[in-house]
Amino acid sequence: MNLFEAHNVVKKYANHLALDNVSINVPKGSIFGLLGPNGAGKTTLIRIINQITAPDSGDIFFNGEKLKSHHVEQIGYLPEERGLYKKMKVGEQALYLAQLKGLSKKDALKKLKYWFEKFEIQAWWDKKVEELSKGMQQKVQFIVTILHEPKLLIFDEPFSGFDPINTNLLKQEILYLREQGATIIFSTHNMSSVEEVCDNIALINKSKKILDGSVHDIRNQFKGNTLEIQFKGKPNLLEATLTPDYEIVENNFANDITNIKIKLLREIKTNNLISHVLPFGEIISFREMLPSMNDIFIRAVEETNEIDNKKQIL
Amino acid sequence: MSKITLIIKREYLTRVKKKSFIIMTIIGPILMAALMIVPAWVSQLEDQDNKTIAIIDQTKAVSLAIENTQYLKFERLENKSLDDVKKDFKTSGYYAVLFIPENITSAPSGVQLFSNKQPNLGVKMHISNALEKELESEKLKASGIDENILKAVKTNVNISTFKWTDEGVEEESSTELTMAVGFIAGFMIYLFIFLYGAQVMRGVIEEKTSRIVEVIISSVRPFQLMMGKIVGVAMVGLTQFLLWIILTFVIVTVVQTVFFDINPANIQQEVVAQDLFTGSSSQLSEIQPVMDENASEIQGMLSTLKNIDFAVMIGMFLFYFLGGYLLYSSLFAAIGGAVDNEADTQQFMLPISAPLIVAFIVGQNVVNNPDGAVSFWFSIIPFTSPVVMMIRIPFGVPFWEIALSAVLLVLTFIGTTWLAGKIYRTGILMYGKKITYKELWKWLRYSS
Numbered sequence: 001m002n003l004f005e006a007h008n009v010v011k012k013y014a015n016h017l018a019l020d021n022v023s024i025n026v027p028k029g030s031i032f033g034l035l036g037p038n039g040a041g042k043t044t045l046i047r048i049i050n051q052i053t054a055p056d057s058g059d060i061f062f063n064g065e066k067l068k069s070h071h072v073e074q075i076g077y078l079p080e081e082r083g084l085y086k087k088m089k090v091g092e093q094a095l096y097l098a099q100l101k102g103l104s105k106k107d108a109l110k111k112l113k114y115w116f117e118k119f120e121i122q123a124w125w126d127k128k129v130e131e132l133s134k135g136m137q138q139k140v141q142f143i144v145t146i147l148h149e150p151k152l153l154i155f156d157e158p159f160s161g162f163d164p165i166n167t168n169l170l171k172q173e174i175l176y177l178r179e180q181g182a183t184i185i186f187s188t189h190n191m192s193s194v195e196e197v198c199d200n201i202a203l204i205n206k207s208k209k210i211l212d213g214s215v216h217d218i219r220n221q222f223k224g225n226t227l228e229i230q231f232k233g234k235p236n237l238l239e240a241t242l243t244p245d246y247e248i249v250e251n252n253f254a255n256d257i258t259n260i261k262i263k264l265l266r267e268i269k270t271n272n273l274i275s276h277v278l279p280f281g282e283i284i285s286f287r288e289m290l291p292s293m294n295d296i297f298i299r300a301v302e303e304t305n306e307i308d309n310k311k312q313i314l
Numbered sequence: 315m316s317k318i319t320l321i322i323k324r325e326y327l328t329r330v331k332k333k334s335f336i337i338m339t340i341i342g343p344i345l346m347a348a349l350m351i352v353p354a355w356v357s358q359l360e361d362q363d364n365k366t367i368a369i370i371d372q373t374k375a376v377s378l379a380i381e382n383t384q385y386l387k388f389e390r391l392e393n394k395s396l397d398d399v400k401k402d403f404k405t406s407g408y409y410a411v412l413f414i415p416e417n418i419t420s421a422p423s424g425v426q427l428f429s430n431k432q433p434n435l436g437v438k439m440h441i442s443n444a445l446e447k448e449l450e451s452e453k454l455k456a457s458g459i460d461e462n463i464l465k466a467v468k469t470n471v472n473i474s475t476f477k478w479t480d481e482g483v484e485e486e487s488s489t490e491l492t493m494a495v496g497f498i499a500g501f502m503i504y505l506f507i508f509l510y511g512a513q514v515m516r517g518v519i520e521e522k523t524s525r526i527v528e529v530i531i532s533s534v535r536p537f538q539l540m541m542g543k544i545v546g547v548a549m550v551g552l553t554q555f556l557l558w559i560i561l562t563f564v565i566v567t568v569v570q571t572v573f574f575d576i577n578p579a580n581i582q583q584e585v586v587a588q589d590l591f592t593g594s595s596s597q598l599s600e601i602q603p604v605m606d607e608n609a610s611e612i613q614g615m616l617s618t619l620k621n622i623d624f625a626v627m628i629g630m631f632l633f634y635f636l637g638g639y640l641l642y643s644s645l646f647a648a649i650g651g652a653v654d655n656e657a658d659t660q661q662f663m664l665p666i667s668a669p670l671i672v673a674f675i676v677g678q679n680v681v682n683n684p685d686g687a688v689s690f691w692f693s694i695i696p697f698t699s700p701v702v703m704m705i706r707i708p709f710g711v712p713f714w715e716i717a718l719s720a721v722l723l724v725l726t727f728i729g730t731t732w733l734a735g736k737i738y739r740t741g742i743l744m745y746g747k748k749i750t751y752k753e754l755w756k757w758l759r760y761s762s
Contacts, residue, residue, distance in 0.1 A: 050531075072533055082529075084526055085526055097530075
């Protein structure tokens with residue numbers, strides 16, 4: 001069951017196409033990574049989900065219904081460029097923003113109390129926002145975003161501006177929110193965090209979706225049939241015996257240990273490779289190399305750019 | 315609570331709680347009250363020290379015209395010379411020495427007043443008035459004109475103005491007061507539109523630069539945010555206006571009763587008494603022309619005040635204030651949405667300020683000719699009507715003109731709000747772009 005679906009969304013601005021026929025499906029209770037280079041159209045898509053702008057064509061569904069204005073109360077949005085009223089007091093402001101999301105004052109107070117205690121920031125309640133550091137402000141904003149327990153959370157670069165400890169705290173909270181049943185759309189350039197937390201992704205480049213699916217499937221799809229073997233012993237002997245079915249991508253020898261990356265050039269059982277290696281030394285580790293999301297991102301984007309360039313030349 | 319009410323509440327409360335608002339609210343009436351009270355106070359300031367002034371009068375006669383007052387005594391020193399008195403001045407205890415030369419009739423500027431401090435103006439005026447009167451009458455006598463004839467010749471023309479109402483009732487009116495009431499009302503509208511329109515603009519810029527706007531419009535529609543801000547600020551303006559009126563009234567009343575011991579009720583009684591007095595015996599008023607003049611003037615003003623329908627004035631003021639404010643503040647909001655910081659507002663401010671300033675300049679002519687073609691057209695055109703019509707209203711404006719101008723104003727502010735909403739909606743999410751009129755025109759054509 002998908003909590004959110006966008007079908008063939010098109011959005012045009014005066015002189016450029018921001019979204020070209022983009023469709024995404026966000027399964028309920030999952031973390032969905034919305035990836036893409038700067039200016040690809042991610043923010044436009046997020047604004048469409050938040051009903052800040054409307055698409056020129058295409059259909060959008062929230063929880064099985066067509067997206068309507070009352071759905072904003074079930075969406076929490078943390079924009080990349082954060083901001084709060086600088087002259088307003090933290091508590092007052094959190095209360096105001098929560099009420100704008102449809103919470104009653106009483107509920108909002110109760111929930112704020114819970115979260116302020118959890119993050120140990122009760123002392124900030126009567127401080128003006130401008131008295132807080134940037135990281136502190138981000139914490140407040142995070143609380144405000146999730147306070148009304150939205151079904152769908154949209155985080156745009158949530159970790160920017162946080163130190164590693166707070167990044168970790170935030171990551172835990174995000175994973176916890178998913179456990180509680182929230183669905184999360186997560187837009188970031190930080191690919192390692194995508195590997196860690198995302199279940200599914202969509203990659204947008206130049207207003208088109210160029211890749212989507214589960215993180216696991218995509219990494220398998222991009223894997224180059226490469227294996228990494230570590231063994232005690234010298235690599236040169238192995239090199240000579242390998243049949244033309246294999247290609248050595250990388251070969252390191254240090255501290256009496258060989259670390260070798262081998263690409264399989266055709267369908268071969270990995271056991272065959274192990275049997276090749278066995279005589280040359282004691283195998284320490286043997287694993288299939290999955291490409292990092294970072295590599296996938298770069299490869300996918302560069303491929304489409306090349307295709308585009310060729311088209312332009314033709 | 316609906317979302318727009320929440321926004322209005324926030325906009326209102328944050329502004330009303332600001333120190334600058336509180337200070338302005340208190341200082342405004344104090345200044346206004348001071349403007350009314352200080353002149354009255356100064357005129358009441360009377361010298362209460364007993365002063366004795368020595369007179370050396372070489373004519374021996376002219377100085378008799380100078381009368382003693384409660385605090386001012388005059389001593390004629392018959393046998394002393396000016397130098398003697400000057401020599402003993404410190405020990406004599408005189409406040410000053412007045413010297414009147416023998417040839418005063420031909421050379422009136424030969425009168426001299428000596429003192430070891432600057433003699434105050436009251437003393438000087440008292441002496442010169444007395445001497446002038448005396449010398450004048452002496453000159454009249456010398457040329458053979460009877461003083462009584464001269465008094466009888468003196469005429470003072472005081473025109474009472476009357477206004478016919480449609481029912482044919484004549485109402486006494488005071489042109490000066492009508493002008494003042496209209497002009498003050500028009501000026502207030504002009505001032506408030508600028509003051510609070512700019513507040514709306516700054517508020518929008520603040521939201522944009524602090525980037526909170528994106529969070530808010532993911533909860534409410536941009537138009538709600540804009541209208542909430544506009545309405546909230548309007549209420550701040552009305553609050554301030556109301557507080558000013560109340561505080562000014564309170565301060566003036568308190569100061570008057572405490573320091574001058576003038577009870578407003580007493581004034582009214584006096585006026586009523588004068589009313590009866592002048593009304594009952596017309597021959598008396600001939601005998602006391604001066605008193606009658608004052609009385610009829612005050613009476614004229616009072617009856618003008620009575621005849622200006624304040625319920626209508628206040629109603630009209632509120633209407634034109636809100637109408638004009640809504641028209642302009644939506645444009646101010648659009649500017650705020652379009653630019654990145656206050657410095658960039660300049661190029662867009664001019665076309666918006668210009669009609670308002672024109673209205674104010676035209677308004678100054680309208681008080682002289684409230685029914686001319688210029689007055690008519692500028693009070694119909696919505697961009698100038700809030701100021702100009704307000705000035706015209708106390709003079710009496712046909713109902714259809716007010717209706718036409720009101721309808722046009724309402725239609726126009728709906729139009730500008732709609733246009734402004736479009737610019738605002740696009741602008742608040744646009745950063746780092748140089749905004750031109752061409753760009754704004756594009757935004758107007760975006761669907762949503």
